Amino acid sequence: MTDHHGPQPTADEILDALDPEQRRVAKSVDGAVCVLAGAGTGKTRAITHRIAYGVLTGVMQPMQTLAVTFTARAAGEMRGRLRQLGVSGVQARTFHAAALRQLQFFWPRTYGVDPPRLTESKIALVAEAVHDCRLRADRTELRDLTGEIEWAKATQTAPDDYPGQVRATKRKPPRDAAEIARVYAAYEKIKAGRGQMDFEDVLLLTIGLLDDRIEVREQVQAQYRHFTVDEYQDVNPLQQRLLDLWSQQARSLCVVGDASQTIYSFTGATPAFLLGFRHRHRTSEVVELVRDYRSTPQVVRLANRLLTHATGEAARHRLELVSQREDGPAPEFVEFADEPAEAEGVARRIRKLLDRGVRAAEIAVLFRTNAQSEGYEQALADHGIPYVLRGAERFFERPEVRQAAVLLRGAARSGGGPGAGGDAGSLAAEVGAVLVAGGWSPEPPSGSGQVRERWESLNAIVRLAEDFAAARPGAALPSFVEELAERANAQHAPTVDGVTLASLHAAKGLEWDAVFLVGLTEGMMPITYADTDDKVEEERRLLYVGITRAREHLTMSWALARSPGGRAGRRPSRFLDGLRGGAVSPGRAAAGRTGEGAAQGSAWHPGESRARRAKAGPVRCRVCGRGLADAAERKLGRCLECPTDLDEALFERLRDWRLGQARVLGQPAYCVFTDATLTAIAEAEPSSVQQLARISGVTRTKIDKYGPDILAIIAGSSAEDLAEAAEALIAARDDDAVPGPEDPV
Incomplete structure (x- = not known):
């Protein structure tokens, strides 16, 4: 039950920290309790301390x-916090992981x-x-069809009932409902014939x-007597039905959520279960958490103002947050002439x-959408x-991280690493x-992109050791190795140094010191297909x-425009009305200078290329003529599956x-050009x-920066000659110790 690597707090100490x-x-450890917890109000802290308090007072068994x-x-973060509070043995899992575990045991x-x-x-x-x-369906349509099947199963809708349910809920499917029902039925038949199940089937x-x-039901209900459900506003009918079966004989049930953060209704999630909890559990206690420990008063006031214009059931239960932090800078509102200028301005x-x-x-x-990331990737690389990119390769699956885990396990078994026991005997050291031995050094390398990326991964583990030691003074290497294994199982990765690019949906549950919300125009926020009041309100919650x-x-x-030189016909998002107060930074003017400044003396004439792009209209595949929606396809100018005329040499x-x-600049390779851009260059041979x-x-x-080199390589010059010339140029600059025209000052 207890963690043997540090003193266990008492029940009173658990409460004193809140x-x-x-x-x-924390004290509501018997019966039902509904916690309405606003953003940044410490809900995870509250529920983990509640579990710890329940265990320490003997009400709960882990x-x-x-x-x-x-x-x-x-789930991994929750287990880690409980261990820090001296409690182990509590099961913290996702709905699917908990159900799969039971299925594999009882089936x-x-x-x-x-x-x-x-x-x-x-x-x-x-x-x-x-x-x-x-x-027939292309890749985008396949994703849409998959999403519809997931929604149908989450709402317990059978294939034959799908068209009727679509009409009843006024849902707008991506194609004819009868066709989707046929695909759904065929999908179920194929899956069953192969003895397979999907995630919805697990539930x-x-x-x-x-x-x-x-x-089986009695055994499960006897096993679990105390339940805590986080992010309860995101529960769908299928998950609620499973929770009802689990908790019929429960001694305590605690649900935590915020109706103003319901942003997954397209998957079947609904805040109705959260908002109706007190009616289903008449003796339940309701606690509101409104003290915001995350954001400055300026950010909190803006968030509160956004929701004052909200409508619907969730809006009637909105929480008025109160910041507990000192004043900070006022939020900025910036208007740009076009999307490339916006990305450039954000990068600056x-x-x-x-x-x-x-x-x-x-x-x-x-x-709002992942397709918007490309311009920001390019601007940051510039x-x-x-x-x-959030959602890229998982941290614990990287080769250097797997090797680091092996090295640390070996050192733990042999009694510690080279620094153990000496003056440098801290856990991080x-x-x-x-x-x-895996490539880490106290200072970052000045080598190539791969070397730097490898170092960043290993350095994240060292920083994690620092945080772990701060939370558990006196912890030894075996404890940290155990923590690392727990995190790997839960895919609870440490922070890797780099600006996060993510969709608003992927950002749920995360926080940063500085956040840039970009592309806030009508048609994008709210998104074009938000064509009902309920959908528009969900878009407002997404911005919140x-x-x-x-x-x-x-x-x-x-x-105001998609491309340089394009028609400035876009309007700022309606959600910004009443938030800006007329204070808009001169991003538009700055964007114009960014786009055309410093062009004198250059062989490139931006006005010419802007005009070409403005006249181009929708991007179509140069091979088959199909409209291109995918960012990588637009960059290449063709469908990925169409024949390529790539010059591989x-x-x-x-x-x-x-x-x-990349070696000369000490940057990742993608900061020079991405693979997709190099492919486009090799295909076009400008x-x-x-x-x-x-x-x-x-x-x-x-x-x-690179135009002459690229054209020289296409004309036949060798990359080695150009690399040597670049290294000589950098060396000369370093020797002179005088900033060059491209050097940051």
Whole structure:
């Protein structure tokens, strides 16, 4: 039950660490309690202290306690906090993980066979179903169809009932409802025939097992007597049905949520269960958490004002947050002439924050759709700013991280690393000493992108050791290795240094010192297909989530045109009405100077390429003529599956040159050019600056910096010769110690 690596707090100490409202939550360890917790109000702290208090007072037994949340990362964080409070043995899992665990245990004992295998690719099965129905669907349509099937299963809608349910809920499916019902039925048939199940089936089969077998239901209900459900506003009907079966005989049930942060209704999630909790549990206690410990009063006031215009059931239960922090800077509202200027302006502001000491990992750029990320990737790369795309390769699956785990396990078994026991015997120093063999050093390398990226991963582990030691003084290396394994199982990754690029949906549950909310125009926020009052209100809540991610610095921006020289017909989001107060930074004027300044003497004429882009209209595949929606396809100018005229030898020369540039600059390779841009260059083989400028991803800054090299490589010069010349130029600059025209000052 206890953690043996530090003194266990007493029950009174658990309560002393909380504010009055959080203390009420912690003491409500019997019966039902509904916690309405606003953004940044310490809900995770409140519910973990509640569990710890319940265990320490003897009301709860750890093995009879199940905490349920919606992401493996959140579950891992909850387990980590409980360990720090001296409590282990509590099950903290996602709905699906908890159900799958029960299914794998009870199914063989009940039916004598293993449960169906969890499918690795739902979208592949949907593609097969589409083919069997003699229909056609591109990749975007396949994702939409998969989403519809997930919604139907989450709302317990069978294939035959799908068209009627669509009409009843006024849902607008991506294609004819009867066709989707056919695909849905075919998908279920294929899956069943192969003995497979999807994530929704995990819940459905567990519900069926508990419904059909009273002995299984009684065993589960006897096992778990205390339940905590985080992010309860995101529960869908299927999850609620499972929770009802689990908790019928529960001694305590605590649900936590915020109706103003309901942003997943497209998956079947509804705040109705949260808002109706007190009616279903007549004796329940309701506690509101409104003290915001995350954001400055300026950010909190803006978030509160946004919700004053909200309508609907969730709006009637909105919480008025009260900041507990000191004053900070006023939120900025910035208007730009076009999207490239907006991305450039955001990158410049981020550079200023970095120069003032804000860490890259504490900055985020948040957008409505993932397709918006490309311009910001390019702008940050232009400025040599490292970034992390949320949803990219998982941290614990990186080769250097796996190797680091092996090294640390070996050191723990042998009694500690090289620094153990000496003057440098702190946990972080010990971990760092072990990871030297994996490529870590106290100072970041000045080498190539891969070397720097590897170091960032290892340095994140060292920083994690620092945080772990601060939370648990005296903890030894074996304890940290155990913590690392727990985090790996939960995919609870430490922070890697780099500006986060993420969609607003992906940002839920996270926070940063500085947040840039970009692309805030009508048609994007709210999104075009938000065509009902309820959908528009969900878009407002999505913006609210974005605003409340910021601790101190908040910038909200929009562009009046998509492309340079395009018609400035866009309008700022309606949600900004009443928030701006007429104070808009002169981003538009600055954007104009950014786009055309410093062009004198250059062979590139921005006005010409802007005019071309403005006349171009929708981007279409140069091979088959289909409209291109995917960012990578737009960059290439063709569908990914269409035949390519790529000059592979030229592409390899460009890659070699890029690697040399990255080494010289001490930046990741993508900061020079992304793979997609290099591919587009190798396919187009431009012979002039004007032709090079027409390629998506080749900005004016890139033209000035790399244009002559690129054209020389296409003309036949070797990457090695150009790399040597670049190194000589950098060396000469270093020797002179005088900033060059491209050097940051």
